[in-house]
Structures are given as C-alpha cells and as structure tokens.
Amino acid sequence: MARPVRLASFRFSPLAAAALLAAPLCATTAGAQTATPTATPLALPSSTQLAPVTISGRAYPSVGVSGWGDVPLSRAPLQGSVFSAEQLKDNGVQRLSDLTAFDPALSDAYNTEGYWDSLTVRGFVLDNRFNYRRDGLPISAETSIPLDNKARIEVLKGASGIQAGTSAPGGLVNYVVKRPTADDLTSAGMEWRQSASLTGSLDLSRRFGAERAFGLRVNAAAASLDPRVPQAQGKRHLLAVAGDWRLSADTLLEAEFETSHKSQPSVPGFSLLGNTVPAAGDPRINLNNQPWSLPVVFDGNTASLRLQQRVGADWRFTAHLASQRLKTDDRIAFPFGCFSPDPAPTGTYYADRYCPDGSFDLYDFRSENERRRTDALDLSFTGKLTTGALRHDLTLGLLNSRVKNRFERQAFNYAGIGNVQGTAITAAAPDLTDENTNRDERSIELYARDAIALTPELTAWLGLRHTRLQRASVRTDGSRATDYAQSFSTPWLAVSWAFATDQLAYASWGQGIESEVAPGRSRYTNPGEALPTLKSRQVEVGLKGSSDDLEWNLAAFDIQRPQFADVGTCDLDATCTRQADGTVRHRGVEASGAWRSGPWLLRGGLQALHARRADSQIAAINGLQPTNVPAQTFKLQAIYDVPQVVGLSLQGGIVRESRRMVLPDNSAHIPAFNRADLAARWQGRFDATTVTWRAGIDNLFDQRAWRESPYQFGHAYLFPLAPRTVRASLQIDL
Incomplete structure (x- = not known):
C-alpha cells in the first residue's frame, strides 16, 4: 500500500459566494444607472456576452474546455462541438443525452428516463466522475444536471490529458453557466411535451449601479414530468x-450558485431472451412498475467565485473557486439475470440476460442519502510574450481539487420474478443487507500550455500537465480499505498550418491517464494494490476550412487504451489477479460540415469507427468489437427559412447508427436504426416584445428499434428508441 500523501485542502461554502456577491449589490441603489465608462473594461467571458453560438456561416465558436482560451475552433488543432442555448431550445433538448442526435462522434451509453446521462465519444464511454466540467472546473456528473441556466455545452473530442489529470479517453464535456448580459434581458418560457410534461422558465438579467458596474442574472424553472413511459411521473x-x-477596467469579480431538485422513477432496460435478441417491443413498457417502486431523487447545490485581473497590457490572472454538493436517493426495481428450469433436471442460470420466456429475477435496489462533494480551486496566468522572432500565447496554472463521497448501507435483495410484459407483481425487500463504499480523492495538477507562432501560417502547440494524486476508499463497515498515491505527467503536442485563408491543416499527439486499484476482496491475489496507470495515446490529423457559405471539418484519429481485467478462475480466495490485459484500439474518420444556400441550411456529419480489442490473455476476445459501439453514424439537419412567412423556419433531422454488439464475444448484436425528426420555429416582434413559437415531433414515423445495448454491471441491456413524441413551446422576450 502506498504511503498516504497530505495535499493542501480548503473549505468553501455556497453561502460564502452569495454573501460576497450580496455585499456590493446591497451597497448600490438600483436606480443609480449611468453611462458606460469610456475606459475599455476587462473583457467578459463569451458566456457573459451571450453572443449567439451557431455552427453555420462563419461564426466559429471556441471551446473553452480545450485549454486554449478564446482560440476559435476554426484555428484550433482539435475537434469539438459547441451547442448554444438557442440551438438547444430549437431542437427541444432537455438533457445531455439528447445531443446524440446532432454530432456523429456522440452516442448513448446507458441513457434512460429518470437517471443521469452518460455519453460515448469516439466509442469511449466518458467517466461521469472525471470527464465533466462546469465552467472549466471538475464536477461529478453522477447526478441530473439541469440545462436551464447553461449558456452552452462544449464537447471536446479526443485524449484529454492536458485538460484533466485523470479521465477516460474520448473527450470532455463542459457546461458553461449563463452570466449577466451587457443589456437587460427578460425572457419567460413555457413548454409542453407529450404525454403531459409541462415546464415553465424565467430568465432575467440586469445591470445597475454606478457606471452599470454590477450585473445580476436569475434563472428559475419548474417542471411537472409525465413522459410517454407510464409510471415515470416526476x-x-x-x-x-x-x-x-x-x-x-482591469478587474472583474463573478459569483454564482444554483440549486436543483429532481424526483422521478428511472426506467430499466430490456435484455436478451436466452440467446435471442428480441424484436424491439413497446417502448412505453416500464419494468420498474412495482407498487413499492420509488423515484430516484437528485438534489444539487453548486457555487463558484471567479476573479479576473488584468496584469499589464498582455497578461491576465484568474482565480476560480467552486464547490459542488450532491445528495442522491438511488432506488429501482432492477431486473438482473434469471433461472430457467430448462433443460431438466438442472435448469439454466442466465447470469447476464433474461430467460427465453421473458422472465427475469427482480431485485429491490436502494442506496439512499448518497453524498458527493467536489471542491476545486484553479489559479492561472495567461498572456503573450515574444522571444526573438517567436510569439507565445502562454498559460501557466495550478488546479487543486478534492472529492469526498459518503454512502450508507444499501439494499440489493431478491424480490421475485418479473417479466418483459411488465405485468408481474412482487413484494418489496427493502432491508439494508449490503455495504457501500466511501471514497476520497485529492489532487494537485500543475499545467503549462504554449501556442508558438513560428511563422504567420505555422503554429506549434505544446501542453504538459503534472498530476499528484491520492485516493482512498473503505467499505461502510470499515472493511476492504485501500489507500494509494501516484504521480504522472501527460503531454500534448500539435502543429497547425494555415495553408490558405480560412483553411487549416493540423496534426496532434497526446496522452491521457486513468488510475485504478485492485478491489480489496479476498478472492484477489493483489487486494488494495495500486495498479500501474493506464496511459492512453491518441494521434490525430485533420483539415478545416470555411467560406461565406460553407464550413467543413475532416479528422482521422487513432486512440489506444490499455485495459485491466480479472485474470484467473476468480471463484475462490486468492484465485483472481487484477492486472493489465491488452488494449482496445479505436481508429476512425470523422467528417462534418455546414452549407448555406439562400433559405436553406444543411449541417451534419458522419463517423466511421474501427474499434477492436487486442493483446488480451483471453485469446477469444482479441479482434472483437466492443459492446454498444456503432461502427458508422450519420447525423443530418436541414433548416429552411420560409420566404413567404417572415420569421418561420422548418427543420428536419435524420439519425442513422449501424449495428451494435450486445455481448463481449460478439455472438449477438442489435441491428442498425434510422430516426427522423421534424420541427418548426416562428419568431415575431410586437413593439418591444419578441415572441417565439417552437413545435416538434421526435421520431416522426414512430420507428421501433433498439437504440443502444450497454453491457453494464456484467449484464446485457437493451434500450428502445423513445416513441413518437410531440412537443410545443412558447418564449416571450421583453
């Protein structure tokens, strides 16, 4: 066991940020509004300006989570996507997983009604503990994250070692919070969604005080949830x-907090019936429909404080502090495996699927009062300097973060036999019979990034992050304790060449790190032992271009990720070793673009992915495709501005994903599916009031298909496409 390392810690309360903000606000009278000062103030972040972010024309956004500041995507040696708040509204996006309809690199990873969202990027499932950011700082995504107060969502694709100390390969997701706008804003909205979900929202922003130095923005939303899946109201x-x-003019102080609550039963997946992939059935069947079924409850409080100080003409210091506190009651009637009496006399136990007759073992799962806390402090200097003939855009920083997860005993008890028709009724089994695992993590990360302009056309991009990590875990009864420390560095290198106006070619190489410890159980020969870090590597080359009516991106990538596996019989004490076991390699090509011609706008993309397992000690799985990873994806949207009706636009969308493997041995798969969506938007102005109507039909043709096939918790699950769903909304801006 590694000797524990004590890292610097800090305490932060959401109330502290509110109090700090309230002091200057209360000291200023609301009526004291004067002209904007003539001195040029420190530039506010793009989220504060709320400039519309579009993927059309020549309005290229930046991806702040990439680490390269305000460099627009058109000039950055990487691939990413930005989804603005307006774009989310036009497409009826309510949760992160809805983004899988628009970007070919994004797909589902165990997404269901009533639970938190998970994304797959370039075939890798993002880790909800380590691959998510909020305004650039780490958060836990093991919760429901509301979008009502988010200005945009950024998705960085590829190895993320220079942005995160530890994270799964594939990319990062960053939620950018809405900030006060330069001009006053008043917006109210109402949305109805089939069957009978209703959401109301309010967005207010004001500037006031001497020289309008103070800004305040309030977002509020409330929803009654009644989706098309029955018994999932919340x-x-x-x-x-x-x-x-x-x-x-040189100093900007920002503070914000949000509090959210969601209560809704989650919907479990279907599965194989014996060795057969069944035809996709009625997606309105809820297998979590027992009289004792309880909702999953997510409560979240997040606050942050950020100070930006200009230091001279070319340098800026930023101090950013944030705290996230989550409480979850995770409860579900959970289907898992089954026993069939056939063939007699011994029968068959199906450990990772349902029985051929559609029955399954149903478990009463309850893990209540889960507490997760994440604190982070980031200090950085960003600026420009010149050394001889070279110009540098340089960032130096330190990130100190802490994670503290506390749980109570849990229930995972056999409750009876269920069936895929959802008609069986069983008795509750709520006794807390199993232990849970408490976890602690502290890390200090030092990072440096430098974009070096070698010539006006040629730029070298250099990044390095050094991480010192300490992790500890222990069961709620004090058993199976682990504690270890590791240090590692993750470099990232790229070169870009602007070979013509608005045309860019680039090549990059980077690493990412994942850290793991062998479980502290008696069946392992190395219980509690810190395993060597998993170092993933990515090579990427790409081309980008744009003109007045066309944008395009093309990238080829090769990502290799080492794998850990349990080697041995693993059925008795000291018969199992947790160790490195080969790699998985994802090689792919991704193309996307947007084209405008008159009233038409087309945007979309495709990805071709070759993902395979290699060098495993289990020879039978080498060369096989990972589960739940489509080899081809295609996403297309068409928008038509109707010339005859001012303010009216029509929108259609198409999603196609190829087959996905259901089992690790590739003996079963779900077929490819297609989905079509239709939407309309009308905006009109009446005096000083702007009215926006939106309506849409998701899954227009009510296609029945399996949407995804995650192999989760050692079990194969199948999730269907949501049924045809109608939505409509009204937004009024004053």
Whole structure:
C-alpha cells in the first residue's frame, strides 16, 4: 500500500459566494444607472456576452474546455462541438443525452428516463466522475444536471490529458453557466411535451449601479414530468443566480450558485431472451412498475467565485473557486439475470440476460442519502510574450481539487420474478443487507500550455500537465480499505498550418491517464494494490476550412487504451489477479460540415469507427468489437427559412447508427436504426416584445428499434428508441 500523501485542502461554502456577491449589490441603489465608462473594461467571458453560438456561416465558436482560451475552433488543432442555448431550445433538448442526435462522434451509453446521462465519444464511454466540467472546473456528473441556466455545452473530442489529470479517453464535456448580459434581458418560457410534461422558465438579467458596474442574472424553472413511459411521473425545479462586479477596467469579480431538485422513477432496460435478441417491443413498457417502486431523487447545490485581473497590457490572472454538493436517493426495481428450469433436471442460470420466456429475477435496489462533494480551486496566468522572432500565447496554472463521497448501507435483495410484459407483481425487500463504499480523492495538477507562432501560417502547440494524486476508499463497515498515491505527467503536442485563408491543416499527439486499484476482496491475489496507470495515446490529423457559405471539418484519429481485467478462475480466495490485459484500439474518420444556400441550411456529419480489442490473455476476445459501439453514424439537419412567412423556419433531422454488439464475444448484436425528426420555429416582434413559437415531433414515423445495448454491471441491456413524441413551446422576450 502506498504511503498516504497530505495535499493542501480548503473549505468553501455556497453561502460564502452569495454573501460576497450580496455585499456590493446591497451597497448600490438600483436606480443609480449611468453611462458606460469610456475606459475599455476587462473583457467578459463569451458566456457573459451571450453572443449567439451557431455552427453555420462563419461564426466559429471556441471551446473553452480545450485549454486554449478564446482560440476559435476554426484555428484550433482539435475537434469539438459547441451547442448554444438557442440551438438547444430549437431542437427541444432537455438533457445531455439528447445531443446524440446532432454530432456523429456522440452516442448513448446507458441513457434512460429518470437517471443521469452518460455519453460515448469516439466509442469511449466518458467517466461521469472525471470527464465533466462546469465552467472549466471538475464536477461529478453522477447526478441530473439541469440545462436551464447553461449558456452552452462544449464537447471536446479526443485524449484529454492536458485538460484533466485523470479521465477516460474520448473527450470532455463542459457546461458553461449563463452570466449577466451587457443589456437587460427578460425572457419567460413555457413548454409542453407529450404525454403531459409541462415546464415553465424565467430568465432575467440586469445591470445597475454606478457606471452599470454590477450585473445580476436569475434563472428559475419548474417542471411537472409525465413522459410517454407510464409510471415515470416526476417533478423538478431549479433556481440559479449569477452576478458580476466590474471593480475597475482591469478587474472583474463573478459569483454564482444554483440549486436543483429532481424526483422521478428511472426506467430499466430490456435484455436478451436466452440467446435471442428480441424484436424491439413497446417502448412505453416500464419494468420498474412495482407498487413499492420509488423515484430516484437528485438534489444539487453548486457555487463558484471567479476573479479576473488584468496584469499589464498582455497578461491576465484568474482565480476560480467552486464547490459542488450532491445528495442522491438511488432506488429501482432492477431486473438482473434469471433461472430457467430448462433443460431438466438442472435448469439454466442466465447470469447476464433474461430467460427465453421473458422472465427475469427482480431485485429491490436502494442506496439512499448518497453524498458527493467536489471542491476545486484553479489559479492561472495567461498572456503573450515574444522571444526573438517567436510569439507565445502562454498559460501557466495550478488546479487543486478534492472529492469526498459518503454512502450508507444499501439494499440489493431478491424480490421475485418479473417479466418483459411488465405485468408481474412482487413484494418489496427493502432491508439494508449490503455495504457501500466511501471514497476520497485529492489532487494537485500543475499545467503549462504554449501556442508558438513560428511563422504567420505555422503554429506549434505544446501542453504538459503534472498530476499528484491520492485516493482512498473503505467499505461502510470499515472493511476492504485501500489507500494509494501516484504521480504522472501527460503531454500534448500539435502543429497547425494555415495553408490558405480560412483553411487549416493540423496534426496532434497526446496522452491521457486513468488510475485504478485492485478491489480489496479476498478472492484477489493483489487486494488494495495500486495498479500501474493506464496511459492512453491518441494521434490525430485533420483539415478545416470555411467560406461565406460553407464550413467543413475532416479528422482521422487513432486512440489506444490499455485495459485491466480479472485474470484467473476468480471463484475462490486468492484465485483472481487484477492486472493489465491488452488494449482496445479505436481508429476512425470523422467528417462534418455546414452549407448555406439562400433559405436553406444543411449541417451534419458522419463517423466511421474501427474499434477492436487486442493483446488480451483471453485469446477469444482479441479482434472483437466492443459492446454498444456503432461502427458508422450519420447525423443530418436541414433548416429552411420560409420566404413567404417572415420569421418561420422548418427543420428536419435524420439519425442513422449501424449495428451494435450486445455481448463481449460478439455472438449477438442489435441491428442498425434510422430516426427522423421534424420541427418548426416562428419568431415575431410586437413593439418591444419578441415572441417565439417552437413545435416538434421526435421520431416522426414512430420507428421501433433498439437504440443502444450497454453491457453494464456484467449484464446485457437493451434500450428502445423513445416513441413518437410531440412537443410545443412558447418564449416571450421583453
């Protein structure tokens, strides 16, 4: 066991940010509004300006989570996507997993009604503990994250070692919070969604005080949830407040907090019936429909404080502090495996699927009062300097983060036999019979990034992050304790060549790190032992271009990720070793673009992915395709601005994904599926009021198909496409 390392810690309360913000606000009278000062103030972040972010024309956004500041995607040696708040509204996006309809590199990873969202990027499932950011700082995504107060969602594709100390390969997701706008904003909205979900929202932003130095923005939302899946009714609400104070032309102080609540039963997946992949059935069947079924409850409180200080003409210091506190009651009637009496006399136990007759073992799972806390402090200097003939855009920083997860005993008890028709009724089994695992993590990360302009056309991009990590875990009864420390560095290198106006070619190489410890159980020969770090590697080459009416991106990537596996019989004490076991390699080509011609706008993309297992000690799985990873994906949207009706636009969308493997041995798969969506948007202005109507039909032709096939918890699950769903909304901007 590695000797524990004590890292610097800090305490942060959401109330502290609110109090700090309230002091200057209360000291200023609301009526004291004067002209904007003539001195140029420190530039506010793009989320504060709320400039519309589009993937059309020549309005290229930046991906802040990439680490290269405000460099637009058109000039950055990487691939990413930005989804603006307006784009989310036009497409009826309510949760992160809805983004899988628009980007070919994104797909589902165990996404279901009533639970948290998971994404696959370039075939790798993002880790909800380590691959998610909020305004660039780490958060836990093991919760329901509301979008009502988010200005945009950024997705970085590829190895993320220079942005995160530890993370799964594939990319990062960053939620950018709405900040006070330069001009006053008042917006109210109402949305109805089939069957009878209703959401109301309010968005207010004001500037006030001497020289309009203070800004305040409030977002509020409440929803009654009644989706097309029966017995999945719930509710949610959000309140978020963000403020800023321009102390001087060189100093900007920002503070914000949000509190959210969601309560809704989750919907488990279907599965194989014996050795057969069944035809996709009625997606309105809810297998979590017992009289004792309880909702999953997510409560979240997040707050942050950010200070930006200009230091001279070319340098800026940023201090960013954030705290996230989550409480979850995770409860479900959970199908898992089954026993069939056939063939007699011994029968068959199906450990990772349902029985051929559609029956399954049903378990009463309850893990209540789960507490997760994430604190982070980031200090950085960003600026420009010149050394001889070279110009540098340089960032130096330190990130100190802490994670503390506390759980109570849990239930996972056999409750009876269920069936895929959802007609069986069983008795509850709520006794807390199993232990849970508490976890702690502390890390200090030092990072440096430098974009070096070698010539006006040629730029070298250099990045390095050094991480010192300490992790500990222990069961709730004090058993199976683990504690270890590791240090590692993750470099990232790229070169880009602007070979013509608005045309860019680039090549990059980078690493990512994942850290793991052998479980502290008696069946392992190395219980509690810190395993060598998993170092993934990515090579990527790409081309980008744009003109007045066309944008395009083309990238080829090769990602290799080492794998850990349990080697041995693993049925008795000291018969199992957790160790490195080969790699998985994802090689692919991704193309995307947008083209405008008159009233038409087309945007979309495709990805071809060759993902295979290699060098495993289990020879039978070498050369096989990972489960739940489509080899080809295609996403297309067409928008038509109707010339005859001012303000009216029509939109259609197509999604196609190829087959996915259901089992690790590739003996079963779900077929490819297609989905079509249709939407309309009309915007009109009446005096000083702007009215926006939106309507849409998702899954227009009510296609019945399996959407994804995650192999989760050692079990194969199948999730169907959602049934045809109608939605409509009204937004009023004053």
